[in-house]
Amino acid sequence: xxxxxxxxxxxxxxxxxxxxxxxxxxxxxxxxxxxxxxxxxxxxxxxxxxxxxxxxxxxxxxxxxxxxxxxxxxxxxxxxxxxxxxxxxxxxxxxxxxxxxxxxxxxxxxxxxxxxxxxxxxxxxxxxxxxxxxxxxxxxxxxxxxxxxxxxxxxxxxxxxxxxxxxxxxxxxxxxxxxxxxxxxxxxxxxxxxxxxxxxxxxxxxxxxxxxxxxxxxxxxxxxxxxxxxxxxxxxxxxxxxxxxxxxxxxxxxxxxxxxxxxxxxxxxxxxxxxxxxxxxxxxxxxxxxxxxxxxxxxxxxxxxxxxxxxxxxxxxxxxxxxxxxxxxxxxxxxxxxxxxxxxxxxxxxxxxxxxxxxxxxxxxxxxxxxxxxxxxxxxxxxxxxxxxxxxxxxxxxxxxxxxxxxxxxxxxxxxxxxxxxxxxxxxxxxxxxxxxxxxxxxxxxxxxxxxxxxxxxxxxxxxxxxxxxxxxxxxxxxxxxxxxxxxxxxxxxxxxxxxxxxxxxxxxxxxxxxxxxxxxxxxxxxxxxxxxxxxxxxxxxxxxxxxxxxxxxxxxxxxxxxxxxxxxxxxxxxxxxxxxxxxxxxxxxxxxxxxxxxxxxxxxxxxxxxxxxxxxxxxxxxxxxxxxxxxxxxxxxxxxxxxxxxxxxxxxxxxxxxxxxxxxxxxxxxxxxxxxxxxxxxxxxxxxxxxxxxx
DNA sequence: TTTTCAAACCTTTTT
DNA sequence: GGTTTGAAAA
Numbered sequence: 001x002x003x004x005x006x007x008x009x010x011x012x013x014x015x016x017x018x019x020x021x022x023x024x025x026x027x028x029x030x031x032x033x034x035x036x037x038x039x040x041x042x043x044x045x046x047x048x049x050x051x052x053x054x055x056x057x058x059x060x061x062x063x064x065x066x067x068x069x070x071x072x073x074x075x076x077x078x079x080x081x082x083x084x085x086x087x088x089x090x091x092x093x094x095x096x097x098x099x100x101x102x103x104x105x106x107x108x109x110x111x112x113x114x115x116x117x118x119x120x121x122x123x124x125x126x127x128x129x130x131x132x133x134x135x136x137x138x139x140x141x142x143x144x145x146x147x148x149x150x151x152x153x154x155x156x157x158x159x160x161x162x163x164x165x166x167x168x169x170x171x172x173x174x175x176x177x178x179x180x181x182x183x184x185x186x187x188x189x190x191x192x193x194x195x196x197x198x199x200x201x202x203x204x205x206x207x208x209x210x211x212x213x214x215x216x217x218x219x220x221x222x223x224x225x226x227x228x229x230x231x232x233x234x235x236x237x238x239x240x241x242x243x244x245x246x247x248x249x250x251x252x253x254x255x256x257x258x259x260x261x262x263x264x265x266x267x268x269x270x271x272x273x274x275x276x277x278x279x280x281x282x283x284x285x286x287x288x289x290x291x292x293x294x295x296x297x298x299x300x301x302x303x304x305x306x307x308x309x310x311x312x313x314x315x316x317x318x319x320x321x322x323x324x325x326x327x328x329x330x331x332x333x334x335x336x337x338x339x340x341x342x343x344x345x346x347x348x349x350x351x352x353x354x355x356x357x358x359x360x361x362x363x364x365x366x367x368x369x370x371x372x373x374x375x376x377x378x379x380x381x382x383x384x385x386x387x388x389x390x391x392x393x394x395x396x397x398x399x400x401x402x403x404x405x406x407x408x409x410x411x412x413x414x415x416x417x418x419x420x421x422x423x424x425x426x427x428x429x430x431x432x433x434x435x436x437x438x439x440x441x442x443x444x445x446x447x448x449x450x451x452x453x454x455x456x457x458x459x460x461x462x463x464x465x466x467x468x469x470x471x472x473x474x475x476x477x478x479x480x481x482x483x484x485x486x487x488x489x490x491x492x493x494x495x496x497x498x499x500x501x502x503x504x505x506x507x508x509x510x511x512x513x514x515x516x517x518x519x520x521x522x523x524x525x526x527x528x529x530x531x532x533x534x535x536x537x538x539x540x541x542x543x544x545x546x547x548x549x550x551x552x553x554x555x556x557x558x559x560x561x562x563x564x565x566x567x568x569x570x571x572x573x574x575x576x577x578x579x580x581x582x583x584x585x586x587x588x589x590x591x592x593x594x595x596x597x598x599x600x601x602x603x604x605x606x607x608x609x610x611x612x613x614x615x616x617x618x619x620x621x622x623x624x625x626x627x628x629x630x631x632x633x634x635x636x637x638x639x640x641x642x643x644x645x646x647x648x649x650x651x652x653x654x655x656x657x658x659x660x661x662x663x664x665x666x667x668x669x670x671x672x673x674x675x676x677x678x679x680x681x682x683x684x685x686x687x688x689x690x691x692x693x694x695x696x
Numbered sequence: 697t698t699t700t701c702a703a704a705c706c707t708t709t710t711t
Numbered sequence: 712g713g714t715t716t717g718a719a720a721a
Contacts, residue, residue: 086711185711252709352708415697521711541709563708
């Protein structure tokens with residue numbers, strides 16, 4: 001098990017007692033250390049797996065850690081609590097809901113739901129949403145919660161009129177959540193702390209249970225997470241935190257990388273181990289990363305090194321515009337594929353999700369299969385949100401937010417007037433909107449939900465979803481519409497059923513409560529599908545912890561990356577630089593940094609200078625390629641090869657695709673068409689005039 | 697109550 | 712550039 005570990009790694013694995021800080025540079029075998037340490041605790045020291053708690057930030061990281069521990073320990077690994085901070089929080093709340101004043105069937109609000117709630121509160125209080133931006137209010141409340149400030153505490157600090165209003169909204173918002181028997185993301189961590197403060201005996205039980213605690217990505221912990229782990233580890237003090245302040249990229253979410261720098265102060269006898277040997281990347285890639293990060297003032301001095309070869313130089317390519325930028329990337333990908341590379345080994349990283357569109361269009365043109373991680377396309381669709389709101393309301397009828405979402409969707413003739421009278425009734429009687437319903441059209445709605453409620457314990461999840469679709473009229477509304485867009489929405493609802501089916505198969509028969517919990521904590525539908533052998537597109541933030549042979553970073557321009565919002569703050573610029581460090585160190589073999597001379601942003605043509613991060617890399621490791629005019633000709637040629645832009649398309653026309661077969665066009669944009677193919681293929685986006693389709 | 701159309705708004709990054 | 716929001720008409 002411990003074979004092949006270097007001296008420092010071995011020390012990190014075997015130093016099991018007392019506080020331990022592992023500063024793990026990118027690619028230094030951090031996950032291997034964590035998983036081996038867990039296995040060592042269990043199989044060498046005979047620690048009961050249920051006494052171990054391992055916490056990560058993302059679902060992806062938790063899943064990977066669990067898989068690796070299972071491969072080391074077998075099925076006993078299932079008894080180890082490996083989870084994200086948020087799902088760990090939910091499990092504590094679930095086990096102690098009544099002590100916290102919640103009912104068993106609490107629901108979790110996503111950030112859209114909390115925004116809607118805040119909008120309604122602002123309106124109720126008579127404030128102009130133009131003067132008090134709801135998003136700003138939500139962010140302010142969220143950061144207060146992440147800093148563990150109650151409305152009272154916040155009111156003591158408030159300096160301006162805006163803050164005063166925030167405090168007011170904050171109070172109403174918290175009351176509303178409690179009366180709705182629901183929690184937002186921040187509550188998932190705050191409530192456990194509240195619980196432990198008020199019930200020392202409960203805390204003592206958890207402290208006793210989790211004798212060994214491991215925290216991954218410690219540099220990304222915020223105040224709440226920091227306090228929570230400190231409370232839990234107070235008794236046994238066997239806490240091992242792993243992190244790298246150079247990779248702290250979540251300050252906007254309240255993360256405080258000083259938590260890692262202060263670890264030695266918090267735990268007086270803490271041992272510190274530095275992992276600086278990198279096993280992932282070539283010498284050139286590491287040197288470039290070091291060149292960039294050394295421009296940050298606030299950091300622990302360390303330098304990654306490797307025994308790997310020097311490798312290829314990093315390529316910086318400046319394209320003419322954002323279209324050429326994307327085309328350049330596809331051309332390089334095609335070259336790689338020609339040399340026998342796998343699509344799985346290729347990733348394209350960008351600063352903001354909105355940047356994916358150009359790249360996607362180019363990939364479509366070249367018929368290169370890809371997947372986009374972390375863009376909430378699926379769960380953000382109206383029909384899916386409606387369906388989920390129905391499920392939430394069935395599960396927790398006090399959830400006013402979900403009720404308001406679906407009470408008149410599909411249309412039942414229940415309008416503003418009815419809602420107003422229900423709201424005042426619910427306010428006066430301190431009951432939920434659902435309970436306030438007594439008669440009228442809304443009574444029919446109430447009966448419908450009550451009827452569906454009886455199904456929860458008597459049928460499978462998929463059957464319940466089917467019943468909701470049929471009984472609420474959600475399906476009928478779309479079928480009656482007879483439009484192709486409605487057809488696409490129906491397809492999405494079908495897709496949702498395959499998600500519930502998948503969930504059932506994975507976990508056996510599952511309850512509505514477990515399903516809702518997972519859906520609220522897993523933002524990305526891709527985690528349910530396994531699309532393999534495709535190019536991956538994602539933000540640099542989502543890429544943390546991952547590695548790829550070939551990495552493309554696009555948008556290397558001032559204003560795009562570093563983002564213009566960071567210009568006026570040195571702290572934020574340092575955070576952007578850390579993000580750049582994360583992006584560079586994802587690459588194992590080859591790295592491309594790509595930017596555009598001109599770029600259309602907000603419909604405006606901008607000419608941004610090259611990103612300062614490119615300039616920070618010494619020419620020793622960098623190969624600059626600015627044959628922009630040449631490339632323009634080449635790109636035109638390749639464009640003409642596969643695209644015939646003379647063909648006109650109309651919605652409703654039939655087309656034949658070389659692999660998907662016959663389909664119907666459901667929508668047409670300037671560059672692409674969306675085509676509905678028979679189940680299970682579904683809706684596909686295809687370039688206009690692409691050689692793979694022809695009209696029939 | 698629902699539909700429609702023009703104006704406003706927007707773009708960090710995520711559990 | 713693209714979507715969401717608001718006011719006015721149906």
